[in-house]
Amino acid sequence: MKILLLGSGAREHALARALARDPQTTELVVAPGNPGTAAIATNLNIDPCVPEEVVALATQMGADLVVVGPEAPLVAGVADAVRDAGIPCFGPGAEAARLEGSKAFAKEVMAAAGVPTAEAAVCTTEAELAAALDRFGSPYVVKEDGLAAGKGVVVTDEYPVALAHGRACLSRGGGRVVVEDYLDGPEASLFCVCDGATVRPLAPAQDFKRLLDEDAGPNTGGMGAYSPLSWAPADLAEQVVREVAQPVVDEMARRGTSFIGLLYCGLALTGRGLRVVEFNVRFGDPETQAVLARLTSSLPELLHAAATSALAEVPEPTWSDQCAVDVVIAAPGYPGTVTTGGAISGIEAAEELDDVHVLHAGTGTTERGELVSTGGRVLSVVALGPTVEDARARAYEAVERIELEGAHYRTDIARTSSETKRTAVTCS
Numbered sequence: 001m002k003i004l005l006l007g008s009g010a011r012e013h014a015l016a017r018a019l020a021r022d023p024q025t026t027e028l029v030v031a032p033g034n035p036g037t038a039a040i041a042t043n044l045n046i047d048p049c050v051p052e053e054v055v056a057l058a059t060q061m062g063a064d065l066v067v068v069g070p071e072a073p074l075v076a077g078v079a080d081a082v083r084d085a086g087i088p089c090f091g092p093g094a095e096a097a098r099l100e101g102s103k104a105f106a107k108e109v110m111a112a113a114g115v116p117t118a119e120a121a122v123c124t125t126e127a128e129l130a131a132a133l134d135r136f137g138s139p140y141v142v143k144e145d146g147l148a149a150g151k152g153v154v155v156t157d158e159y160p161v162a163l164a165h166g167r168a169c170l171s172r173g174g175g176r177v178v179v180e181d182y183l184d185g186p187e188a189s190l191f192c193v194c195d196g197a198t199v200r201p202l203a204p205a206q207d208f209k210r211l212l213d214e215d216a217g218p219n220t221g222g223m224g225a226y227s228p229l230s231w232a233p234a235d236l237a238e239q240v241v242r243e244v245a246q247p248v249v250d251e252m253a254r255r256g257t258s259f260i261g262l263l264y265c266g267l268a269l270t271g272r273g274l275r276v277v278e279f280n281v282r283f284g285d286p287e288t289q290a291v292l293a294r295l296t297s298s299l300p301e302l303l304h305a306a307a308t309s310a311l312a313e314v315p316e317p318t319w320s321d322q323c324a325v326d327v328v329i330a331a332p333g334y335p336g337t338v339t340t341g342g343a344i345s346g347i348e349a350a351e352e353l354d355d356v357h358v359l360h361a362g363t364g365t366t367e368r369g370e371l372v373s374t375g376g377r378v379l380s381v382v383a384l385g386p387t388v389e390d391a392r393a394r395a396y397e398a399v400e401r402i403e404l405e406g407a408h409y410r411t412d413i414a415r416t417s418s419e420t421k422r423t424a425v426t427c428s
C-alpha cells in the first residue's frame with residue numbers, strides 16, 4: 001500500500017512509525033514531515049492545507065491512501081478534494097470536521113444525537129456572555145468557538161478573567177464564544193476509527209494539558225499522556241461507542257455529511273455519568289504517541305478499511321499488555337513565545353534504554369546536519385513497561401538523557417496518585 005501522511009508533529013511521527021513497520025506498507029511519504037519521519041519515510045515539502053498540492057502529490061505517487069494528521073487541512077477541505085480525486089482518504093470532509101472546528105456546531109450535533117455533554121450557551125454579544133457567566137457560575141468554563149490549538153479554553157474561579165477571555169473570543173474570527181457548565185471527574189480520551197457507518201474504538205488514554213505539575217499553569221497542546229487507564233471502567237470503550245460515537249456517526253450520516261476518519265472523544269467521567277467535553281476530528285497529540293506504542297494489529301489495514309467503507313470487514317484492533325507513557329519535552333517559553341534554534345542531543349542515548357523511542361515534533365536540522373529545536377513541543381519520549389509505574393520510570397530516565405538548553409517538561413505524567421484528582425477542566 002502506498003500511503004501519503006500529512007503533518008509534521010510527534011503524532012505524525014507516531015503514525016508514520018506504526019504505518020512504516022507494517023509489511024502492507026510499500027511506500028510511505030510524509031508531507032511535510034520532520035527529521036524523525038525522514039529516518040523512516042520520504043519527507044516531501046508541500047503545504048498540507050492546500051488541497052491542490054495534496055491531490056497533485058497523492059496522484060503523482062499513486063497513493064492508495066491519504067492519512068490526514070492535523071485538523072487544519074481537514075477544516076480546509078483537503079479530505080474532500082482527495083476523495084473527489086478518487087483516492088481513499090482517512091479524515092473527514094470540511095463539513096464533518098466542523099465537529100472540531102466549531103464548538104457550537106458540536107453542541108448542536110450532540111443535542112440532535114442525544115449525546116451527554118455539559119449544558120452550554122453560545123454567545124455572540126457581551127450581554128449574552130455576561131448572562132451566561134451568571135447563569136453557569138464559578139468555576140467558569142469559557143471556550144473559543146473555533147480552532148485554537150488547545151489554547152482556547154479558560155477555566156477559572158475569577159469572574160474578570162472569564163469575562164476578559166470571553167470578550168477576546170468575541171472580538172476574533174467568528175465572533176462567538178461558548179460558556180458551559182463545569183464538569184468534574186477524571187478525564188479520558190477515546191479515539192474512534194469511523195468509516196461513515198461502523199465505529200472501532202482504540203485503547204483509552206489520558207492527556208495532561210496543563211503546563212505544570214499538578215495541573216497548574218496555562219493550557220498547552222498537551223504535555224504527556226499514558227495508556228491504558230487502569231482506573232477507568234473496563235467497558236469504557238464500548239460505552240463511549242454506544243452512547244457517543246455511534247450516535248454522532250449516525251447523525252452525521254443522516255445529515256449527508258458522513259464522518260470518515262478519527263472521532264476523538266474527550267470525556268469527563270463525572271459522578272452523574274459519562275459526559276463529552278469536546279470532539280476532535282483527528283488523532284490526539286500527545287495521546288496518539290502512547291496509544292500507537294501499544295497497537296499490535298495493522299494500522300494501514302485499519303485506516304484503509306475506514307477510508308473505503310470496509311471497517312466492518314477487518315478485525316478489531318489488538319493491543320500489547322504493556323503500558324505506555326509519553327512525556328513531552330518543550331522549548332523554553334512554551335506555550336508562550338518560544339526560543340528556537342537550541343541544539344538537541346542525547347536522543348540515541350535515550351533510545352538505548354529498552355522499550356524507549358523518541359518522536360520528533362518541533363525539530364529541524366541545520367545546514368551542518370545538527371538537530372535543533374524549531375517549535376514549542378520539541379520531542380515526545382515514549383516508554384513501554386509492564387506497569388504504568390515501570391513505563392513512567394523508564395520514560396523519565398530517557399528524558400534525563402536528552403539535552404536542550406532551557407527545555408522543560410512535567411514531572412508527574414502518569415503519576416498514579418494524581419489520576420483520580422485530575423478533572424476535565426483541561427479540555428482544548
Ligand code: GLY
Nearest residue numbers: 207222284285286
Ligand atoms: N490531546 C488533545 C488534542 O490533541 O487536542
